[in-house]
Amino acid sequence: MKTLWIYLYAIRITIQTLPKLKHAQKLPDDPYGPKGQAIYKIPQSVSKRVIKKTKTKVTVTGLEQIPEGPVLFASNHQGLFDILLLLGYIERPIGFIAKKEIKKIPLIRSWMKELQCVFIDRSNRRAAIKVIEDGVNSLKRGQNMVIFPEGTRSKGGPIVPFKSGSLRLGTRAEVPIVPITINGTHLMLEANDGKMKQADVSLTVGEPLMPEAYKNLKSQKIADIIYERVKSNLK
Template identity: 45%
Template sequence: MIRLIVFFLYMSGLLVYSIPRLKKMKKLPMDMLVHERDLKVHETPQQWSRTIMKITGSRVAFSGEEHLPDGPVLFVSNHEGDFDIPLLLAYVNKPFGFISKVEVKKVPVLSSWMETMNCVFLDRKDRRKAIMSIREGTELLKQGHSILIFPEGTRSKGGPIGEFKTGGLRLGRDAGVPIVPVSIQGTADIFEKNGRLVKPAIVSIAICPSIPFEDYKNKDLKEVAAEVKAAIITAQKNSSMAP
């Protein structure tokens, strides 16, 4: 209970305290290089996320950073729980925005930070708006920003990895960027498996070898989804066997 209280107090104070920084990020020069701008914006969310992970008391094993290619990529990750985003922001040193449910857009300050990070808000209940969101994500990738998607569409809460839907993968193919599979294990043990309380857990992130655009551009997206899912499952098995 104490960790949960500390977490909410930290987030509440943080959002108010971050408003001046947010205004500065929104005023960054328009002619600034995309990579430089994204790194500058990424500093604050990464710092928050590292503090959040410290509050949970979790031990994190991170591997595969050498697999990150230069330039924009489509990160494709399995989705265990609510702490997946803070975990990835804290440890992946390549700035990225992510696809989020549209309801989060109603949260003051947080939604403005997400927009500045190049996140895309997806309304799954409205097909037309969902298609527009996919196009928005594609344009962001073409502009040089990286995007993260969770193709399961919902949290597994520590259960078996669900079916990978193909809609999000279209972003990578339409933008012509590499796909980077990402394996997450243990985040559900922080929150979802504890009756909605925050507790320490053993967590791992593994960045899998990227899939170049040339290797998947002519494949059926269902085949691509299966390959990405298989890579993530293999990474999880290897992580489980590690001493």
């Protein structure tokens, strides 16, 4: 019953953002930076309110390590609540690479479009290349992007070595790559057969890998460095 109530609560407060979405759509889109800052607080607020309703305790450390300007956040992926956690607590406008199926969800897809998110069809390799190009363009326009280099949710299992492909967003845009370690979100849903429960969740920002440090490294070496920095903060 609690799970259904939280779902309905999330739907209700999302619908209530419709007037603000229409306002966001009218804001000048170029340059993107000011627009991103203006609209970011709406999805941030919704995300925090939903997490708060689960009575989950969130601990955030390391925000001071995030460099100025656009960055690529590379995070481990434990559960569905990871996206709400990042939207709510990173304190920066962020966009995601999302599955194409999310485009079927009204209002959510519109907010994601305003946040410069890009959608991927995993069954289409050629389309995946276009996604990288779109993500690079979002970074160059001033939006921060988030990737989950594991490629799937671990659901509390061991963190999987990172795939190097998605990190090309950062290297091609020549922006800092910032490791993010999430711990505990799987306990909010995946560990309970789909029932929402409160949990103790942490989000830790690790040491960024700057462009001057990775410019002469191979893609897999970059992926390995970020993987180790994420894993080192996973307790």
